[in-house]
Amino acid sequence: MTEQAETPTNTIHPSVTKEKTINVEASVKAGRLLFNKLGQPQRVVAPMVDGSELGWRLISRRYGAQLCYSPMLHSRLFSQDKKFRDQFLCEMDGHPELDRPLIIQFCANDPDVLLEAAKHVVGKCDAVDINFGCPQGIAKKGHYGSFLMEEWDLVYNLINKLATELGDQLPVTAKIRVFDDWSKSLEYAKLCLNAGAKFLTIHGRTREMKGQRTGLANWKLVKYLRENLPEGTVFISNGNILYPDDIERCIEDIGCDAVMSAEANLSNPGVFWTKSNDKEKLFPRVDRFMREYFDIVKSCKGTESKRCMKTHMFKALKTFLPHHTDVRAEIAKLTKNSSFEEIEKVIVMMENIVEDIFKKENIEELDKINIGEKQEWGGRYREVPYWRLQPFFRKVDGIEGKDLVKGALEEIAEKTKQQEALLERKKRKLQENEDDHHTKLHKVST
Known part of the structure; x- marks a missing residue:
């Protein structure tokens, strides 16, 4: 392996042109105070485009989520277009008695534009997050997300602009991916803190790890970062969560303050349920969950929660739909203009199907959750009936997701x-x- 040049460990990267200097010790302390004020949340819904909108945040909170991030919002469009702002944020988003704690995430590549966008959400959230983690092609084309990883001056100035201009009025946090080089990853994380980030979320995958090449997040690397960042840093880990006990294992293994979940949450918000062994919370029945979610969406103002419902139905029902292709066909017919009456017909279809399943004489045996042996990765798989929400294991080149873990x-x-x-x-x-x-x-x- 070729040895790479090491960057200074206690200074800002040489290429960075500083906007304003931050007292890092005071900033880290302020981040810890904010974390405590929010109730020290350990279970966090990740920022997801078409995935973490109001309706899904509300259902996730019912199943144990303690902190939610908004979907990523485009800072330029948000700062310039009121129609865009009204589309993605309604009066219920960030409501103190309904949707808190909440962090609103932006993608950006211009500090001044980002500042203008952030000013519009003062009072509607507890902090704003900057997306430095998106690895998708649209982020490359738009010059944001993980495609800023090599532009440390810009990363610093984006964070620093909000930290110095808005201060405690609206704290700034950052979500980043890692480099293969551990030392470089550490310096990158330190740069974000030096710029003024109050929380740091580390996704333990590189930019190249996406889609068919997603692989596993490297908890050892994430732990190395945790152990070498300033004491007191609010540190959130993202990656490798399937079940609620994985959250507890992650906190113990890495020493992080909180755990963020994206895909596992989309498949089953019960991933955040750690209060009891209630099967109906850990692996809710698809019919009851979808009825509960549908009722929440109906109560949400604005259009986003309803628009995203079809996407959530497909993601949460991935193990159910192969057994009931008629339901899949009806979901596929739904559009953003479908009425609630049309959506409810699909919900009723599921309710009738699952009701018939539970009429079987041996349903108690059929409905059991079986916990497997401890795996090399530290956790245990569950065998869950297909009519309950559960993790989905994607195939890669025809190989089952579980079988890819060893490699x-x-x-x-x-x-x-x-x-x-x-x-x-x-x-x-x-x-x-x-x-x-x-x-x-x-x-x-x-």
Whole structure:
């Protein structure tokens, strides 16, 4: 492995042109105070385009989510277009008694435009987050998200602009991905804190890990970052969550303050349920859950919750629909202009199907949740009846998701071994340089 140049560990990256200097110790302390004020939330709904809008946040909160992020909003459109703002945020979004704590996320590549966008949400949320993690092609084309990872001056100035201009009025946080190089990842994370980020969310995957190449997040790398960032940093981990006990395991293994979930939450908001072993909360029946979600969406003002409902139905019902293709066909017919009456017909179809299933004499046996043996990755798979919400394991090149884990673990182990060896060499080199320096000083003094 080629050894990469190390960047300074206690300074801002040399390429960064600073806007305004932040007292990092005070900023980290302010972040901790904010985290405490929000109730020290441990279970976090990730920012998801067409995924974390008001209706889904509300149902997720019922199933244990303690902090929610909005979908990513385009800062330029949001700052310039009132119609765009009204489409994505209504009077119920961020309501103190309904939708808090809430962090609104923006993508951006211009600090001044980002500031103008953020000013519009003062009082409607608890903080704003900047998206430095999106790996999709649209982010590359739009020059935002993870495609700013090499532009450290811009990353710094985006965070710093909000931190210095809005201060405690509207704190700023950051969500980032990692580099294969652990040292570079650490310096990148430190840069965000130096710029004024109050929380730091680390997605333990690189920019290239997406779609068919998603793989596993590297918890060892994430733990390394956690252990080497300033004490007191509010640290949120994102990646590798399937079940509620994975959240507890992540907090214990990494030492993070909170755990964020995206895909697992979309498949089953019960991933956040840790209060009890209630099967109806951990793996809710599809018919009851969809009825509950439908009623929430009907109560939401604005158009976004209704518009996104079809997408959520497909994602949450991925294990149910292959068994009932007639339901899938009816969902496919729905559009953003479909009436609630048309949507409810699909809900009733599901209710009738599941009601018939529960009329079977051996339903108690059929409806059992079986917990598997502990796996190499540290958790346990569950066998869940298809009529209950559960994680979905995507196939890659025809191979089942569960079967891909072994190869992913081996890849992580090899990369971890390489990086640990590299860090050890750098540590020895620094020690040798320090020893040489002391020797020279001693010779001069004598």
